[in-house]
Amino acid sequence: MFALDDPQQAARGKDGRAPDVFRIGGWMPMREFGESEEVDFAIVGTGAGGGTLSCRLAEAGFSVVAFDAGAWWRPLEDFASDETHQHKLFWTDDRVCDGADPLVLGANNSGRSVGGSTVHFAMVSLRFRPEWFKARTCLGYGADWPIDWREMWDYYDEVERALKIAGPVRYPWGPRRPRYPYRPHELNAAALVLARGAEAMGIAWAPTPLATVSAPRGDSPPCVYRGFCVSGCSTNAKQSALITWIPRAVKAGAEIRDLAMVGRIECGGERVAGVHYFREGRWRFQKARNVVVAGYAIETPRLLLNSATPRHPAGLGNSSGLLGKNLMVQANQAVYGLMDEEVRWYKGPPSLALTEHWNYEDNKDFFGGYCYMSQGPLPVAWSNIVAGARGLWGKALLREMENYNHQVGLKIVGEVLPDERNRVTVIDEKDRFGLPLPRVTFSYGDNDKRLIAHSLEFMRQSLEAANARDLWDQTDDTCHLNGTARMGADRRDSVVNSDGRSWDIPNLWICDGSVFPTVGGVNPSLTIQALACRTADRIKALAARGEL
Amino acid sequence: MSERFPAYDVLAKRRTPSWNETTRRVIDQRLAIPREPRFFAEDEFQTLDAICARIIPQGRARPPVPLAAMVDAKLFNRIEDGYRDHRIPPAGVAWKCALHAINEEARRLKSAPFSALDTVDQDEMLQRCQNGTLTSASWKGMDCALLFMKRLLPDIVSAYYSHPTAWSEIGFGGPASPRGYVRMDFDRRDPWEAAEAKPGRERQAAKENVRVG
Numbered sequence: 001m002f003a004l005d006d007p008q009q010a011a012r013g014k015d016g017r018a019p020d021v022f023r024i025g026g027w028m029p030m031r032e033f034g035e036s037e038e039v040d041f042a043i044v045g046t047g048a049g050g051g052t053l054s055c056r057l058a059e060a061g062f063s064v065v066a067f068d069a070g071a072w073w074r075p076l077e078d079f080a081s082d083e084t085h086q087h088k089l090f091w092t093d094d095r096v097c098d099g100a101d102p103l104v105l106g107a108n109n110s111g112r113s114v115g116g117s118t119v120h121f122a123m124v125s126l127r128f129r130p131e132w133f134k135a136r137t138c139l140g141y142g143a144d145w146p147i148d149w150r151e152m153w154d155y156y157d158e159v160e161r162a163l164k165i166a167g168p169v170r171y172p173w174g175p176r177r178p179r180y181p182y183r184p185h186e187l188n189a190a191a192l193v194l195a196r197g198a199e200a201m202g203i204a205w206a207p208t209p210l211a212t213v214s215a216p217r218g219d220s221p222p223c224v225y226r227g228f229c230v231s232g233c234s235t236n237a238k239q240s241a242l243i244t245w246i247p248r249a250v251k252a253g254a255e256i257r258d259l260a261m262v263g264r265i266e267c268g269g270e271r272v273a274g275v276h277y278f279r280e281g282r283w284r285f286q287k288a289r290n291v292v293v294a295g296y297a298i299e300t301p302r303l304l305l306n307s308a309t310p311r312h313p314a315g316l317g318n319s320s321g322l323l324g325k326n327l328m329v330q331a332n333q334a335v336y337g338l339m340d341e342e343v344r345w346y347k348g349p350p351s352l353a354l355t356e357h358w359n360y361e362d363n364k365d366f367f368g369g370y371c372y373m374s375q376g377p378l379p380v381a382w383s384n385i386v387a388g389a390r391g392l393w394g395k396a397l398l399r400e401m402e403n404y405n406h407q408v409g410l411k412i413v414g415e416v417l418p419d420e421r422n423r424v425t426v427i428d429e430k431d432r433f434g435l436p437l438p439r440v441t442f443s444y445g446d447n448d449k450r451l452i453a454h455s456l457e458f459m460r461q462s463l464e465a466a467n468a469r470d471l472w473d474q475t476d477d478t479c480h481l482n483g484t485a486r487m488g489a490d491r492r493d494s495v496v497n498s499d500g501r502s503w504d505i506p507n508l509w510i511c512d513g514s515v516f517p518t519v520g521g522v523n524p525s526l527t528i529q530a531l532a533c534r535t536a537d538r539i540k541a542l543a544a545r546g547e548l
Numbered sequence: 549m550s551e552r553f554p555a556y557d558v559l560a561k562r563r564t565p566s567w568n569e570t571t572r573r574v575i576d577q578r579l580a581i582p583r584e585p586r587f588f589a590e591d592e593f594q595t596l597d598a599i600c601a602r603i604i605p606q607g608r609a610r611p612p613v614p615l616a617a618m619v620d621a622k623l624f625n626r627i628e629d630g631y632r633d634h635r636i637p638p639a640g641v642a643w644k645c646a647l648h649a650i651n652e653e654a655r656r657l658k659s660a661p662f663s664a665l666d667t668v669d670q671d672e673m674l675q676r677c678q679n680g681t682l683t684s685a686s687w688k689g690m691d692c693a694l695l696f697m698k699r700l701l702p703d704i705v706s707a708y709y710s711h712p713t714a715w716s717e718i719g720f721g722g723p724a725s726p727r728g729y730v731r732m733d734f735d736r737r738d739p740w741e742a743a744e745a746k747p748g749r750e751r752q753a754a755k756e757n758v759r760v761g
Contacts, residue, residue, distance in 0.1 A: 080574040081567070081723035084710040090630055098634035106630015188732040224728030227721075234568065234725040341734040342744060346721060348732055379720050383709040387701050391678060393603045394671065397705070402552050404718040405744065440631075 007071035007078060008088065011259045011280060013114075018250050021243050022219035022236060024077045031253045035286050039063040042275045042288035044262045044303065047116015048528040049512030050294030051241030051249070052159075056536030058252035062543075065255045065286055067277055070112035072258035073119070073242065079234035083380045086231035089113055089120045093431055095298060099422065100443035101476075103329060108230065108479050110296070114258050115242025117296070118525060120230050122351055123211040123238055124373065124413075125165045126522035127156045129174060129359050135518045141367035141447075142418055142518040146489040146498035147534070153177070155530035160209075163239040163529075164217050167209030173356045182214045185223065190345040191353035193408045193466045194374040200465030201458075203357040208373060210349055211239040211525075219243075225348040227376055245529075263435050265291050265307040267316055271507050278433050290548065292500075292509040294532075297327060297481035300514040301424045302438040304485070317485070317502035317510075322495050324424040327442060328483040328519045331414030333452050333475055334375065335459040336385075337468030338406045345407060350376035358455070359521045366450035368415030369521035372459055375409035382407070389474040408468055410459040413479060415521040416448050424484050442478075480524050482513035499538040500531070507548070511535050551609070554750055556742040556757035558715045558722035564761050565727035566740060575712065575723070583617050587624040587640065588647070595647045596620070598663035602670050603704045610713050618707035619643075635694055643703075646695045649686040650677060656684060719744060 005012070012019045013030060020026030033039050040062040043050045054066040071088075073079065080086065091110035097103045111117030130149035135142040157178060160167075167180030184207035187195065191207070198205035212223040212233065223237040236243050246256060260279040265272050274287040293300045301324035305315040315323050351373035359369035377385060379401075386392055386400050422443065426436040444452075456473050463471055488494025491503035496515055502508040511532050513524050520527075542548050561567060562575075585593040593616060600615035623640050636642050650673060654662040658669050665673070676682050677700075680693030687695075708714050715722045719742035721729070731738050743756035 077570060079725070080571040081725035082571060082574050082710075084578075084706070085574040087627065092628040092630040094628065094638075095631050096634055097631050102631075102633045102635070104631060106628075110630055186732050189734040189736075192734065224726070225730075225732065226724040226728035228724065234570075235728075339734075342737070343734065344721075344737070344741065347729040379709040379715060379718060380706050383705045384702055387705045388697065391697065391701075393674070393678075393701060393705070394605055398604065398717075401709070401714075401718050404720060405742075 007073055007258070011257070012072040013256045013258045018256060019072050019074050021074050021247060022076070024074065026074070028247070028250060030250050031255055033063060033065050033255050035284060038287040038289055039065050040288070041290045041292055042286050043067070043292040043294055044275060045116060045294035045296065045299070045512065046114050046246060046256060047111060047241055047294065047296065047512070048118050048525045049532050050292065051115060051118070051245040052529045052532035053292060053294065053511045053536055054254045054256070055245040055249035055252065056533055057539065058249050058254035060536060060540045063253070064249070065257065065288070066249070067257050067260040067262050067275065068114045068116070069261040070114060070258065072114040072256070075232060075234050075236055075243070079232045081226065081228055081234060083231050083378050086120070089232050094437055096427060096437060096439045097442070098439065099441040103440055103442050103478055105440065109329070109481050110298070113242065114256060115240045115246060118240040119242050120232050121240070121525055122230055122523070123349060124351055124523040125160065125163065125209045125211045125526040126356070126371070127174065127177070128152065128520045128522060128527055129369070132518060132520045139362070139367065143486065143488065145517050146487055151534065152530055155533045156526060158533050159526055159529045163211045163244060164213050165209050165211055166214040168206050171209070172204035172206050173360045180209055185210060185214050185349065185352055187352050188345065188348040188376070189341065189343040190376055190408050191374040193339065193343070193463070193468065194353040194355070194410060197410070197462035197466035198355050201462050203355055205353055205355045208351050208354045212237045212349060213239065223349065227346045227348055227350070227378065229349050231378070261433055262303060263306065263433055265303065265316060265508070267307060267309050267312060267505065269311065270505065272316070272505055290507045290509060292511050294510070294512040296512050297484045297514045298424050298438050298440060300510060300512055301484040302426055305426045306436055312504070317495055317504045317508055319504045320492060320495055322486060322493070324484050325420040326418040326483045326486055327422040327424055327440065327481065328416045328418055328516065329442065329478040330416055330480045330519055331370065331412055331448060331452050332477040332479040333414070333456055333473065334409050334411035334477070335456060335463055335471055335473055336407060336409040337463045337471040338403055339408055339468055340406070342405050343408055344405050345376040346378055348376065356522070358458070364454060366447050366454060368417060368447065368451060370412040370414035370451060370455050371521050372410045372412045372455065375411050379404065385474055389476070390472060408463065410463060412455045412459070413521060413523055414451050414455060415519055417445055418483055418486070418518060419445050480513070480519070482516040482519045482524055485510045485514035486517045487515040488517060499542070500535045509535070552744055553716065553719040553742040554745050554754040554757060556716050556719060556760060558712045558720065560761050561722060561740060564740065566725070567723045568725050571723045571725060578711065581614060581617050581621055583614055585617070585620045587620045592644060592647045593620065594663045595651050595661070598670060599650070599674065599700065600704050602667065602674055603701065604708045613708055613711045613713050615704055615707050619703050622703065622707070633698055635691065636698055639699065642695055642699045645688060645690065646700060649682070649684070649692065652686040653682050653684055
C-alpha cells in the first residue's frame with residue numbers, strides 16, 4: 001500500500017508523469033519539455049509565488065517549466081503526524097545569521113518542497129489594509145507600492161475563491177469584501193479566549209480566514225482539527241500550493257521538476273537565456289525566453305547575486321544597488337498565560353481567531369500595524385518557547401510543561417519597517433552544491449521595538465481581561481521573509497517594476513515576497529498569490545501587445 | 549513528579565485511527581534509537597548523559613527517555629537547523645566544545661569531572677553556564693550562556709518532547725491522523741484524549757485514561 005520511493009532521494013516529476021497528490025502511489029500525466037527547447041518561462045520556486053504563477057501562465061497557454069529544490073510529496077503517504085519528522089518540509093541548508101538580532105530560520109519561515117512554505121504555513125489568509133499600498137503617502141512611513149489597492153482587491157478575491165478560504169460572512173475591518181467562500185471554522189477554546197479578551201477590551205475580533213476547507217472540496221476532505229497544520233497537512237484539507245495551483249498547472253501543460261536546485265541564471269548580455277540547475281547527480285541547463293525567480297526573500301537575492309557576470313558585476317537586475325536590501329521579517333512576539341479551564345490548544349488550526357484592530361487604528365506611538373492571533377503550539381515547539389523565553393530547565397521546566405493543556409497565548413504578526421541595513425548577501429563559504437552561502441543580517445529598528453512593546457502590553461491586558469493568569473512574554477520570535485527585491489515606480493529606488501519585471505533585464509522577473517516594498521501587519525501568503533495572479537495577467541497583456 | 553494524567557499512555561493509541569502507517573513507522577524508529585554513541589566519543593557521551601539528566605530529570609515511573617542518544621543521533625544524522633547564529637560554530641563543533649569546557653570547568657572548580665559531581669554541584673555548574681559566568685580558556689572565546697541557551701537547552705528539550713513518554717506526561721493527544729478531534733470547547737475532551745486528575749478525582753481520571761484509544 002505504501003510507495004517505497006523516497007521523494008527526497010528520487011525525483012517524482014519525470015518520464016511524462018507527476019505524482020497525484022490526492023492518491024497513495026498515484027500518478028498523473030505531465031507534459032515534458034526538452035532542455036534545448038526554449039520554453040516561454042523557466043520559473044525558479046513553486047511556492048505561493050512560483051506555484052501560482054506557473055498555473056496562471058500555463059493556463060494562459062505559455063510553455064512553462066518550474067523548478068523546486070524540494071521534494072514532491074503525496075501528503076497522504078509521506079506525512080507523519082509528528083513535529084520532529086516533518087522537519088523535512090523546512091529549508092535546512094546553512095545560512096549564516098548576524099546583526100544585532102540574528103534571525104532564527106528554517107522552520108516557520110522557510111520551506112523546501114514543491115508548494116514551498118505553503119506546505120507548512122498556518123493557512124492564515126489576510127488582505128492588506130488598502131492604505132498600506134501607499135504607506136509613504138497615506139501613513140508617512142516605508143515606501144509606496146506601484147499598485148493601486150483596488151486592483152489588488154480583485155486579485156485577493158480571485159485567490160480567496162481559488163483556495164476556498166473559510167472565513168466569516170462579515171469581516172470587521174477595511175472596505176467591503178465579498179463573504180468568504182466557505183463558512184468559518186468552529187472556534188477552539190484558545191480562540192474563545194482571544195474573543196473574550198477582545199470583547200472585554202472593547203475591540204473587534206473575528207474567526208481567522210483560513211486556507212483549510214470547512215466543507216468537502218473536490219478531493220479535499222473538510223479539516224478534522226488535527227492541529228498539525230504547521231507540520232504539514234496529512235489529509236489534504238489544507239489548500240496549499242502543492243494541492244491547488246500545482247495540480248492545476250500540470251493539467252494546463254506546465255512541467256514541474258522537483259529536487260532541482262537552480263544555481264545560476266545564464267545571462268550572456270542584456271537578456272537572460274535560461275537556468276543552470278542540479279538534478280539527478282549533475283548540472284543541467286534549461287533554455288528559456290524568460291526566467292522568473294520565486295525563491296522567497298533569501299534564495300531570490302542569493303540566486304541573482306550568485307549569477308553575477310562581468311556585465312552585471314553586482315548581481316542580475318541590481319543597477320539600483322538594492323538587491324538583497326530592505327529584508328523585512330515580521331515581529332512574532334507573544335504573551336502566554338494559564339486558564340483554570342482545560343483548553344487543549346493542540347486541537348484545530350493553531351490560529352482560529354484574530355484581531356486586526358491595531359492594523360486599522362492609527363492613534364499609536366509607532367508606524368505600521370499588527371494583528372494578533374490565538375495560539376496552539378505542539379509540544380516540541382512549546383517546550384522550546386518555555387525553555388528559550390524563560391530559561392527554564394530541570395523540574396521547573398517539567399512542572400511548567402505539565403500545564404500544557406491549560407495554556408493559552410496571543411501572538412502578533414507585526415510590521416517591521418524597511419531598512420537597507422537589513423539585508424541578504426553571499427559569503428565565500430559554499431553549500432553542498434558548491435554555491436556561496438547566504439548571509440542574513442537583521443536588527444530591529446526603534447519603530448519595530450515600539451510596536452513590539454505596544455503589542456505585548458495590549459495582549460497582556462487582553463489576556464488578563466479573559467481571566468488568564470501567570471502571564472509572561474515571548475520577546476524574540478520572528479516570522480516571514482520579504483522585501484529583498486522591492487518593486488517600485490522608479491528604477492533608481494527599486495529592483496523590479498509593478499509587474500515584477502527587472503528594470504535592467506527585460507526577460508527577468510521576480511514573483512514572491514521579495515518584491516514587497518512594505519510588509520504590513522498580516523501574513524503575506526495571500527498577497528504573494530494575489531500578486532502572482534496579477535503578474536500573470538500583466539504578462540498576458542504584454543505578450544498580446546508584443547512587449548514581452 | 550505529580551501524576552496529572554494517571555495511567556494515560558499515548559502509545560495505547562498506536563493501533564487506532566489516530567495513527568496512520570507513516571506515523572507508526574516514524575515513531576517506531578524513534579523508540580528503537582541506538583543507545584550507543586555514534587557521533588560523540590565515550591567520555592563526551594558520559595558528560596552529555598549527565599547534563600541531560602539535570603536538564604530533564606526523569607522519574608522512575610516510566611522507562612527513561614534516552615536523551616543523550618537522541619542528541620547524538622541528531623548530530624550523527626546531520627539533522628540541520630536551517631541557520632547558524634554567527635556567534636556559534638556549527639552544531640557538532642559547538643556541542644563538542646561545550647562538553648569539553650563544562651567538564652574542564654567542573655575539574656577546575658569542583659575537582660571532578662561533571663558526571664562524577666553530585667546533582668547540587670551539577671545544577672550549580674549548569675546555572676553558571678546559563679548565567680555566562682564560566683569564562684575559562686576552555687570555551688575558546690565562546691559565550692557559554694549563548695551556547696547553553698541556543699544549542700544545549702533546545703537540543704535536549706526538543707529530544708524529550710518529541711518522545712511519547714513526554715506526551716503522556718503532559719496529556720498531549722499525540723499523533724492525530726487521519727482521526728483529528730471533535731470537541732473543541734473549554735473543558736471538553738474526546739474519548740481518545742487524556743483525562744486530567746482533578747483533586748479528589750484521580751481514580752476517575754485513571755479509569756478514563758485506561759480506556760483512551
